[in-house]
Amino acid sequence: MEIAHILFDQAAGSNWKVPLAQTRHHILLLVVKGKVTYTVGGEKLRLQRGDGLFMPQGVWREAHCDESDPQTMYSAHFNDLPQEELGVLLERSYRRFRPLGFEYVKQRFSVLNEVWIGQMPCYDMIARGILTEIIGLIRRELGADGLPSTRRSLAQRIQQYIVQHYREQIRLDDLARHVDRSPNYVSNVFKEVTGRTPVGYMHEVRVAAARELLLTTNMTIGEISESLGYCDQTYFNYIYKKIVGHPPSRSLKLGRAKP
16 A cells, blocks of 8 residues: 555635546545535535545545535545455445444544654554554445344444443443343444444543543543543553553643644
8 A cells, every 4th residue: 555645634614625636546534523525426425524435546526615614534545555455445436434433433544644744763654554444444334234224223323322421431231221132232233333342432432532632631641531431540541552552641742742
C-alpha cells in the first residue's frame, strides 16, 4: 500500500467543495460531524455524522458541504492495495457504510492523522498498519450484511445501549436484560456481527471519549479515568495504551501543546 494523503477536513463555511473530477487514488472517508453531499458516478449521496464512503481510483465525483451544518471528516487517499484486500469494497462503483464500531474507527482515523502529520521515524509503516486495520474493520462489518437482519438489529441495539451508558458500570447481564436474551447469546451475536465483544466495544467507546477529553480539556488523567467509570487508573492506562498504541500521558501532552 502507498498512502498519498491523510486529511482532516473541517469545512468552515459554504465555500468548501470538491470540483467534478476523477479520483487519482482510492479514497476512504468518515464523517465525524456535520453534513456533506457527494455525487459519485452521477448519484447524489448525503452523508452525516457516522457515515463512511469508499470511492475507488478513477471514479467521477464531486462534493460540497451543507451550509447550515458544515462537515468535519477524515479521509485517506491511497494506492497499490491488492484487490483481494479491498474485497467487498470493490463490488460496486462506490461503497457507503455506517460502521457499528464508529467511535473506534473514528479514534483510529484520529491516530492515523496524528501519525501522518507528526512524521516521526517509521511513520509511514505505522500509518499503513493503522489504515490496513481500518479497512479490515470496515470489510468485516460489511461482510456482516449477509447475516440475518434480526441478528444485526440486535447488535445495533446493544451498541446503542453501550454508547448511551458507557460511563456507567455495564455488565453483560445488563445488556442481556435490555434485549431480553441470555448473556451468552448477546455476546455471541455481537461478536459475530462486529468482530468484538460487548465489553471490548465498551472500552473502545470509553477510550475514544477519553482521548477527546485529553486533547480538548484541562482534566487530569485521574479525573478522566474516574469520569469514564474506571475505578483503577492503572487499569485505565493499560486499556488506553492497548487501544490507542500509546499511554494517555502522551495524548495529554499533545493536547496541552496545542495553541
